[in-house]
Amino acid sequence: MIAPAILVVLIVAARSVAQTPAPAKPSTQDKSTGSEAQSALPALATTIWSKAGTHVEAIRFEGVTFAAPDPVVSDLKQKAGQPLDPEAVRSDLRTLFATGRYLDISVSGESAPDAGSGLTLIYTGTPRYFVGRVTITGVSDDRLTSLLEVATKLEPGTPFSETSLSDAMTGLQEALNRNGYLQPAVQQEVSHDEVNNLVNLTFHITVGIQARVGQVSVEGSDPGITVADFRKKGSLNCSRLETLFRHTCRAKVNRNTVSNALSGVRTYYVKNHRLEGTISLPNSAYNEPSKEMNYTFSASQGPEVNVVVRGFPVSTSRTKLLVPVFQEGAVDNDLLNEGSFNLRDYMQQRGYFDAAVKVQLTGQGTKKLTVAYDITPGAKHKVTSVQIRGNHYFDNDTIEELLRVKKGDHYQPSGQYSATLVRSDVASIESLYRANGFEDVVAAPNVVDTDSAPTGHRLKKAQLKVLYQITEGTQQHFGAITLVGVAPDQIETVRSILNSKTGQPYSLLALSNDRDAVFSYYLSQGYEHASVDLTQDATNNASHETDVALRVTAGTQVRVHKVLVSGVDHIRPSVINSQMVVHEGTPLDQAALLQTQRNLYNLAEFNEVNVAVQNPDGTDPYKNVVVQLTEAKRWDVTYGFGLEAQSGTPAVIPGETRGSTAAQNGKAGVSPRVSLDVSRTGLRGTQDSLTLHSTYGLLEEIATLSYNSPRLFGKSHLTGTLSGGYSNVQDIATFSSSTLQGDFRVIQKSRRTDTLIYDFQYRRVSIDKNSLEITPNLINQLSEPVIVGGPGITYLHDTRDPSPLNAGKGQFFSIQDFVATSKFGSGTNFNKLDASESSYYTFGKRKYVFARNLRIGFENSWGPNPNASNAGGQIGVSSTACAGSLLITNPTCNAVPLPERLYAGGATSHRGFGINDAGPRDLTTGYPVGGSGVVVNSFELRLPPPVLPIVGDSISFVLFHDMGNSFQYAGDMFKSFVHFRQPNRQTCENLSIPGVAPGTTPTATQQENAVGTCNFNYYSHAAGVGIRYGTPVGPLRADFSYNLNPPIYPVFDDYTGAAPYVGRGSRFNFFFSIGQSF
């Protein structure tokens, strides 16, 4: 023990430390005693000690004042009306300063006019200011603006000082220099919000001219690279494209210039086996007149290093992956040993569990180094079984998920094994059990290595059988669960949060979750400095119980004083307020701050939303919340280019002579498309928007104007849309249609998973007569424009998980009903019901996904059939194609207009057909005409991605089976399930024309008027394989299908002049697009 007398020495000696000049940043103060003494605070004439016992009449605050509800004042130890206690006043000074609102603080005593009375204590201080809004102007690049905002290191809500400002200016300067702007001009503008103690800063920046790469020189004894090559490999020249247009081009300097140069030359060195090459940048200088940055690099290529692997064939590319000297650019013992470890690990993965690797380095000090890895593979093994026994509490699946020793399978034929992995598995199993109260658990591994078969002959691959024998022991249970430090009025609430209960099996995970839940509760109540500690007492061995205590230190509860919103120019305050979850007077809940930020971002009206607490480190129990918004540009233009590649693309070329069935089934082709969307958001200061959507491509031309109102009638769950537009689409080989449509819809989001859509549609649909490939007798009839109008309702239920783009479980259900009736001005009466249900199941350790989809739709029409013979007495209309029984048997005679019928076939439907190619066909031309019923069922097995060279695990495969069809009548949908072939198939091959003798060539008129007989009521089946390539916006998809039973149909006149023939659907189809098929 040091004698107290010496303590004086120590403390005084320690004082000498304070006298030693520090190597830190220079101070403006003179370090001599004299000048510091002159500028030091003078000692006070009166001390607080001398006023002990004096009566305190009143307490006042100046400079920094407190709002009425602020408990800081009421919690002060020195009270008015009591004798002055120096320690209390000193404690109060520290308490007030700790609130974070003071820059400095003092206390003075004001005596009452009449002697003998007490005094008034006045706490005086300079208020501290906090960073408010930081704005960067004059920079057009949004990315650079974000970088500059970060470079200022000014966080909203944090304490502000003059040093912060100078640091911000320095940060801006450095950030601009790093980005190639060596002569920027930065002006600062500071404004104070005196009421809320905020400082708003605006930095007006003129970036100036961006520097270009000038002279490059390379120093060093043996760089091994010319300056020209250095520039090329280090990307210090302009790109080829830029040089093409301007020969004297010089590359711009940006923040990546130097790092790209260093890494590029290093890559060059590695390619030339100079693995120890070093490159650095000792000097760079800015040439102001030419606005160029001149660089002086230092480079040394070092010795040539060759890495050889002996004893087992390992490819060069694999060697480069496994031996880290290539990536690290150095040859040292650590890296060489790591290479040994990686090679051994690689050998073990291939089944050589006993592999040994030695490394040798030769040629040190010379210009050529050789790193030799000698591999002794040992016998090849295969893990044939991994078993677990003795487990009762956890099932095998739970334990197997932890194991790293794996049995051989198709993906890893040898399995995975090593002594280290076995030890790791034992530790994992025992940890799992211990975390659930089994303190005495023992997991004993037993490994049987068999080199020979029972017959005695040596096995090609030795077999390993691994057994983990588990002795669980007795499980601990929860004993008493005590809450310490919880206020009486919170006990019940906190207890209700806990999942752990007395008597339950012990679980460390449950206990940790409980601690986190209690902690989250206190945070949500505004106790921002709360802490929750767990203590456990397992000494009660007899009853195997563990007593648990949760010790809560709540700290001060913080409430929201004000919510300060800034940056709003156009959006109405009511729109913003509706998204606020944090309010004045409520506890400061961090989760509420985050939710507020999220809600405001979801409005899609703001580019940036910053929510921060003012004075975050202070102990002030009342704090402001600053919400800083940056409105997005209200005009938004989106343009895109895309394409679809598939077979069955409509490709009607009038006059083209063909004898094949390609005309009806379309062609394999690419359909490019461009789109342009223009949106005006924030209409009337609300979330309403007006959007013009346009698409132009080979198969479709669309222009739609829509007005969208996300909070219809002020209800957050209602969205209203009014739209109108024109579309001209050819998505079926039979016709192209143009539609002029108006639509009003209301979307109701009742729950996260459920959506209801109510709409009213009114459209005028017409078919281009020249594109209509049906019997000539009905072209005039069916190309007449039709008015369709009526209400519709749609219900969606979506529980797909994790996302609709790539679901592994859950369900998606949709049902849509539309009624077109003359009561609403429709020219035709029908009801269309279309339902689809998809579900997803994940199984197996490798996460196979089985996906299925079933679509059922039917239409019902009423009223007179406009296609009936002489219907309406139209001049020039001959409806012999629908005369008599043909009205019922000819699918083209369906009363529902062609564009409104139900179709099947295509990338997102039945993949055994081209787009909309399935179902009934015109009995003269053979083109698909849709029907009144549709059933399509799809099964898809989505395989887990294998690890492939180059692409890694980005590619996966699917196997699928689609079946179903479109039917002329809804009643044919289900009874056709049993038909694998077309009923009465031979009638489809009957090409006889009444009035035409067999063997004679019919006339064109005879061909035009001929109507065949064919039944399409069967289920077509197609199987296929698909490839999926994962992208951030969904998988790219290529599907190849084989139709097992394509339809046949009579073709009398396909407008090519060919003689009648029997048409046949395509067997092979392929589709290329983005997103899953369902």
Next chain:
Amino acid sequence: MNNFLNFGHLSLLLWSFVACCPCASGQGQTEVSQVGNLALRAQMSLPAASQSLDRAAAIVNGYLILESDIDRELRFESLELSGDADHSLSTGSVELHSEVLQRLIDRQLILQQVALQTNTGDTVHAADIDLFRVTSLIPACAQGVCNTPEGWDQFLAARHITKESFQQYWQQRLMVLNFVEQRFRGGIREDPNAVAIYYRETFLPKFKLTHASAPPLSAVASQIGDILIEQDISSLLSDWLKTLRTQSTIVVFQAGKEQP
């Protein structure tokens, strides 16, 4: 012999006083600036009946050191040296005022390190204070006026020192001692050669000056060893405090400059 030993301690003390200038408060992240503008203006513009009683002197990692802390420290220091809490030591001595402030900053840095350690051995309770031992160190208590609790209370009250204040001061003192002992003592070993060198080169020459006969080395080796250990500890402590200062945020209020 004891006189010479005390002389050795005193010389160290004097050395420390000599070595105490120049004061450098700009250590590491120590920022020297402002008196609170408003506070100073408030003081200057205070009505005649109003007096400034206390104010912020420095901030050490967020902890406020007050002028009253400096005043108290000066009182205790003079109490120990002269037995009287004579405030005259502090008034008019700006250098001493500044030195005490730096000492308080160092002490606060140490106490913050103590608080980081959860070892209960570092916690000193009021009950640990041996009043008899304490009073034996104060010259003014030599007459026995401090021997009784009542006498002690009166002694403190007469010098405007509150009982709690003294208790806190002494507790901190003991905590710092314990901390320094635990942290630095363990790594130091006695070097017999160093003891002999000190005896030969420092101890004997001092005795020669007084023309007295020096005691043999064997008689004073132990005490010399203690002195050397404490010198080593002091050196380690100094280096450690230097490092601590560079890692800390220290603000010293001064007139005329803006607080960072």
